[in-house]
Amino acid sequence: xxxxxxxxxxxxxxxxxxxxxxxxxxxxxxxxxxxxxxxxxxxxxxxxxxxxxxxxxxxxxxxxxxxxxxxxxxxxxxxxxxxxxxxxxxxxxxxxxxxxxxxxxxxxxxxxxxxxxx
Amino acid sequence: xxxxxxxxxxxxxxxxxxxxxxxxxxxxxxxxxxxxxxxxxxxxxxxxxxxxxxxxxxxxxxxxxxxxxxxxxxxxxxxxxxxxxxxxxxxxxxxxxxxxxxxxxxxxxxxxxx
Numbered sequence: 001x002x003x004x005x006x007x008x009x010x011x012x013x014x015x016x017x018x019x020x021x022x023x024x025x026x027x028x029x030x031x032x033x034x035x036x037x038x039x040x041x042x043x044x045x046x047x048x049x050x051x052x053x054x055x056x057x058x059x060x061x062x063x064x065x066x067x068x069x070x071x072x073x074x075x076x077x078x079x080x081x082x083x084x085x086x087x088x089x090x091x092x093x094x095x096x097x098x099x100x101x102x103x104x105x106x107x108x109x110x111x112x113x114x115x116x117x118x
Numbered sequence: 119x120x121x122x123x124x125x126x127x128x129x130x131x132x133x134x135x136x137x138x139x140x141x142x143x144x145x146x147x148x149x150x151x152x153x154x155x156x157x158x159x160x161x162x163x164x165x166x167x168x169x170x171x172x173x174x175x176x177x178x179x180x181x182x183x184x185x186x187x188x189x190x191x192x193x194x195x196x197x198x199x200x201x202x203x204x205x206x207x208x209x210x211x212x213x214x215x216x217x218x219x220x221x222x223x224x225x226x227x228x229x230x231x232x
Contacts, residue, residue, distance in 0.1 A: 032217050043122070043208055043223035044161075051218060090161065094217045105151075105174050106221070108161035 002027040002095045006109035013081050014117045021076040021112050023091030032094035033074040034106065035065055039087045047089075050074065061085070086116040120144065122211050122224035130230045136197040139227045143190050143211030149173075150192040151221065152184060155206040164207075167192055168215045196229075204231045 003026045013019055025031055032051055036044040048059025055067040065076045074091060091109045123142045131137050143150050151174075152164040163176040167186035184194040190211075196203055206228050210221040 036223075041225070043225045044210075045223070046220055049220070092161075096217055105163040105166065105176065106153075106161075107163070108153075110160040 002031075002093050002107045004091050004093050004107055004109035006089075006091055006112050008112045009110070010113045010115065012115040012117060015083050016080050019076075019078045019081045019085070019114070021089050021091075021114070023074045023076065023109060024072050025074060025091070025093045026072065027093050027095065029096070031074075032096065033065075033067060034092040034094065035059065035063070035074070035076050036090045036092060036108075037061075037087045038090065038111075044090065047076070081114075081116055083116045083118060086114055088113045122209055122222050124207075124209050124224040124227050126227060127225065128228045128230075130232060131199050132232050133199055133201060135199050136195060137199060137229060138193055138195045139207055139209075139229070141192045141194075141209030141211075141224060143192070143209075144222055147211035147213055147222070148190050149212045149215050149219070150186060150190065151210045151212075152192070152194050153208045153210065154178075155208055155226070156204070161208070164194065166215065173215055199231045201231050203229065205229060 005024045034049045035047040038044050047063050048057045050057045050067045057065050088111045090111045092106045125140045149168045151166040155161045166174040170186045181197045186192045206226040208226045210223045212219040212221045
């Protein structure tokens with residue numbers, strides 16, 4: 001069965017500093033990887049996703065993530081954090097039941113809470 | 119285009135009662151998935167519906183059930199509520215069941231069981 005580990009429960013950075021959120025996954029086949037963000041009282045919003053191809057993926061709000069198969073990692077990065085980035089971030093892996101990319105479910109990590117200091 | 123809407127946003131129930139939550143997907147989306155979010159277990163997949171059929175199911179007891187209507191709106195039902203069912207229930211919609219289709223999440227329904 002697939003699993004996702006986000007080693008950091010809580011990270012605090014200063015506004016303008018760089019950010020890296022770690023994500024490690026366990027999945028037997030080629031993974032479908034996602035990063036979502038959740039602001040207080042809100043649902044999840046997709047930041048970026050990786051299916052295949054270029055291992056460096058660009059997302060919304062200036063975020064990017066790099067897929068490293070050898071390390072089973074999909075870390076999220078941002079060069080300069082803004083106060084509005086304070087939220088909880090979730091990494092997820094999609095497990096596909098059938099070929100062709102249909103009938104899947106997402107397995108989420110426990111999340112990393114990001115606090116941004118002014 | 120309107121996003122995913124969930125009703126009600128907040129619910130308080132007592133143990134042993136049952137509850138029904140509703141989800142209206144984005145117009146044109148035919149797949150609806152449900153997730154439970156708790157501080158201890160995090161986000162867990164409940165089930166997915168497409169064209170009124172359950173296509174995938176997570177590891178939850180039979181007290182958790184759902185259905186989808188012909189207009190793609192979905193409901194989930196929890197019977198014989200337990201304290202541990204207190205959670206944020208999130209609904210997500212996508213165009214199809216293809217993993218490449220982005221899932222759009224609603225704001226959730228906060229269920230408190232007393």
